[in-house]
Amino acid sequence: xxxxxxxxxxxxxxxxxxxxxxxxxxxxxxxxxxxxxxxxxxxxxxxxxxxxxxxxxxxxxxxxxxxxxxxxxxxxxxxxxxxxxxxxxxxxxxxxxxxxxxxxxxxxxxxxxxxxxxxxxxxxxxxxxxxxxxxxxxxxxxxxxxxxxxxxxxxxxxxxxxxxxxxxxxxxxxxxxxxxxxxxxxxxxxxxxxxxxxxxxxxxxxxxxxxxxxxxxxxxxxxxxxxxxxxxxxxxxxxxxxxxxxxxxxxxxxxxxxxxxxxxxxxxxxxxxxxxxxxxxxxxxxxxxxxxxxxxxxxxxxxxxxxxxxxxxxxxxxxxxxxxxxxxxxxxxxxxxxxxxxxxxxxxxxxxxxxxxxxxxxxxxxxxxxxxxxxxxxxxxxxxxxxxxxxxxxx
Numbered sequence: 001x002x003x004x005x006x007x008x009x010x011x012x013x014x015x016x017x018x019x020x021x022x023x024x025x026x027x028x029x030x031x032x033x034x035x036x037x038x039x040x041x042x043x044x045x046x047x048x049x050x051x052x053x054x055x056x057x058x059x060x061x062x063x064x065x066x067x068x069x070x071x072x073x074x075x076x077x078x079x080x081x082x083x084x085x086x087x088x089x090x091x092x093x094x095x096x097x098x099x100x101x102x103x104x105x106x107x108x109x110x111x112x113x114x115x116x117x118x119x120x121x122x123x124x125x126x127x128x129x130x131x132x133x134x135x136x137x138x139x140x141x142x143x144x145x146x147x148x149x150x151x152x153x154x155x156x157x158x159x160x161x162x163x164x165x166x167x168x169x170x171x172x173x174x175x176x177x178x179x180x181x182x183x184x185x186x187x188x189x190x191x192x193x194x195x196x197x198x199x200x201x202x203x204x205x206x207x208x209x210x211x212x213x214x215x216x217x218x219x220x221x222x223x224x225x226x227x228x229x230x231x232x233x234x235x236x237x238x239x240x241x242x243x244x245x246x247x248x249x250x251x252x253x254x255x256x257x258x259x260x261x262x263x264x265x266x267x268x269x270x271x272x273x274x275x276x277x278x279x280x281x282x283x284x285x286x287x288x289x290x291x292x293x294x295x296x297x298x299x300x301x302x303x304x305x306x307x308x309x310x311x312x313x314x315x316x317x318x319x320x321x322x323x324x325x326x327x328x329x330x331x332x333x334x335x336x337x338x339x340x341x342x343x344x345x346x347x348x349x350x351x352x353x354x355x356x357x358x359x360x361x362x363x364x365x366x367x368x369x370x371x372x373x374x375x376x377x378x379x380x381x382x383x384x385x386x387x388x389x390x391x392x393x394x395x
Contacts, residue, residue: 001384002034002104008068008113009041010057013254013275015069015226016303017131021109022050023204027377029054038099040113041067060098060114068113081113082138086159088115089166100124105384108170110134116166121394125387128167129174129199131300135167136160136187141230141297148298148320152187160188168193171387171394174380176201176301177324183298195390199383200324202376203306205368206282219247219351221316222288224281224304227255232294232318232338237264239294239343247351249292252276252284282311289357290314290350295321296338309367314360316346331363 007021014022021037029035036056047057064084065077088095093115100106100123108128111118119128132140137156142149152160167173173196175181181198185191225231233251237260240249251261252273265272276284285291291308298320305315305325315325315332328334333350335342350357 001028001381003028003036003384004099004101004104004106005035005037006099006106006108006111006114006118007037007039008110010037010039010046011041011043011067011069012046013277014046016301017109019303020131020201020203020301022046022053022055023373024377024380025050025055026053027204027373031377040064060095062095062114064113068110082159085112085115086162088117089162091117093117096120096122100126105387107384112140116163119166120169121171121387121391122169125384125391126170127172127174127383127387128170129176130180130184131176133184133187133298133300135163136184136189142183142187143230143297146296150186157188164190164193170194171390172197172383174199174383179298179323180300195386197383199379200370200376201301201303201306202371202373203303203310204373205310206307207279219245219289219357220287221247221249221290221292221347221350222284223249223251223253223292223294224276224284225253225293227251227253227257227261229257230295230297231255231257232296232321233257233261235294235296235318235338235340235343236292237261237269238340239347240264240269242340242344243348243351245348245351247289247347250284250288252281282307285313286311288313290316290332290360292343292347293317293321293326294335294338294343299323306371309364310371312361312365312368314350314357314364316343316350318343325367327363327367330360331367332360 005021005025010018025035025037036058038058040062042057050057065080096117099118102123104124106126108118112134133142134140173194175198178198227233249270250273254275261272264270285308291313293315308315317326318335318338322334326332326334333346335346
C-alpha cells in the first residue's frame, strides 16, 4: 500500500502525536508499504531517523507566522495563523496537489498550520485521526481558565463550522477513544456527514534491556513530557510540596514551565533530568515506582501512559489524563479531582502501601496486551481499505 502521512510539524523533541506518526510510518514501512511523511517543519535529525526506518520525509512550503506548537508571538500573528487555516478550509490551495496523489492513501494527523484543505478527499482516500481537539477549538485543548469548557463561544463555533466543510469531505474520521469522540460531539461536531470511528491507539513494546531495572525500595515517582501548563506541572509541584513522606520525584522534559521545575530542583524538592528519549526514557520509567501524569486537559491518548503500562509500571493520573487506560485501583490510581490535595493523597497512598504498589504493578503489566501495536496497525490497514472503497463510491 502507498501511504502519505500528513503532520504539520515534525521537530525534535517529538511530542506524543509526532512520535506516534513516526512509529506508525516506521512499522508500515517495515511491513512493505511505501510510506512518506509530509510536513511543513522538521529537522535533519528527525529526517535521518525516519530514513533509517525506510520512511521518506518531504517538506512542503506554507506561509505561516509560526509553527503550530509555538503558539504565536502576539494577537496579530495568531489571527493571521488561524485565518490562513480557515481559508484553507473553504478554498482550494496548492498544498492539496502536493499531498494527494492518485493511488495513495492520505492519513492526516494534524492540519493546523497547513490548512483544513488537506482533509478533503479530492484525488485519493483521506483518513483523519483526531489527536487533539483542533476540529472544534483553536487551542486544541478545549480548556478555558484551567477547566474543561462546556461551550467555546460563538467565534469558535463559526470556525468549527468552516473547518467542518473540509472535514466532512474526508472518507473516515478516527478517534482514539469514545471519550474523545463524545467530547467533539458535545462541543458541536456533527454526528453525520462522514464516517466516524473509534480506534484505540497502540504503542510498540520497548526493547528488553540487557540489564533489567528494578524499582527502588524508596518510592520514586516520575513525570515525563512537555513542561507546559496544560500538562499539570504547577499542579504536580504544589501537590509534591504538600507531601511529608520519604519518596523521590523525578521530572523529565522541556518547555515553558522549565524554570519553575529548575527552581524546585535547586531547592532540593525534586530531581530534574532534562529531556530524555529512547532507551533512556524507558529506563527512567522502569526505575519508577509509578508514573505520575497530572494533565489538566482531556487527553486523547496519553502516550507516556502507554509506555509506562508496557513496562509494567502503574500510573497516578488526574481524571482528565486517565482516559480509558488508567483504571483506578487496578493498574493505577485516578485522583478524586485535579487539585493539589487530591493528587497528593493519591501519591501518598502509593508511597506508603507496599501491597497496593504490588497489586497496581501486576495490573499495569496485564494492561499491556490492549496496547499491542501490531494489532493496531492491522486495524488501521482495514480502515484504509474501507476509506478507499468510500472514496471510489464518492467518485
